[in-house]
Amino acid sequence: MLHALVMGTSLAVFWLLLSGYFTSSLLLSLGALSVVVTVYLALRADKHDGERVALRVDPPLVRYWIWLVIEIVKANIDVAKLILSPTMALSPRMVRVKATQPTDVGVVIYANSITLTPGTVTVDIDDDEFVVHAITQAMADGLTDGDMGDRVTALGAR
């Protein structure tokens, strides 16, 4: 019940922000109707799926996002320099990285953080190991010696 209320409220807020209609009662009631239908369908789907995936947005996650944005900016500048350098000294590697996150959501956050950072792309997931393509040796080392994985693990179960 609480789940339905939270979902309904967020959908209603989402609808209001996207549509920008705050006064027309016809449009508002149609919006409310679509929220109700969506919540009903989502709850119905939950019965068959069972695995509800929720992302709890809390201060540690926000701190991680800020850290990640800085890392992404740094990596972007590195890859941009590489592309623009006349010699373009590539040294691509396929490295294996261990994922130590306890939950699926943690593993996904880690894998997507690697991919989101230019210069490294998660190519395959093999149980608890990622196969990561890195564009240079330095990028590969930055990943294997870096603390991104530990930071995601420190976010804990979510």
Next chain:
Amino acid sequence: MSLLAAILAGMFLAAGAIFVLIGSFGLWRLPDFYTRLHAAGITDTLGLSLMLVGMMFLGGWTLVTVKLVFIMLLILLTSPTATHAVANAAYTVGLRPFGVPPEDLAEKDR
């Protein structure tokens, strides 16, 4: 809109455009599929984010800015998933990466 917001918007849009251009240039210049993904990553992340921030300065404190924030969140959450799907498909069918030392590859791909 104040002059300051306009100047900031222009700076962010120009910086974003430069990164999109670098990403496209890399897409053309890099040698193979996997390395090109990294160039596309530049366009996806810094290029796109800088341009959206620039547009937010133009939008000011309005619903337009809220929508831009939603777009940014959507792209930053979904684009790595899409990139992974494409890279994984290439890896699964055995596309060999350029210049990777053989010891990095699985037995069957050498």
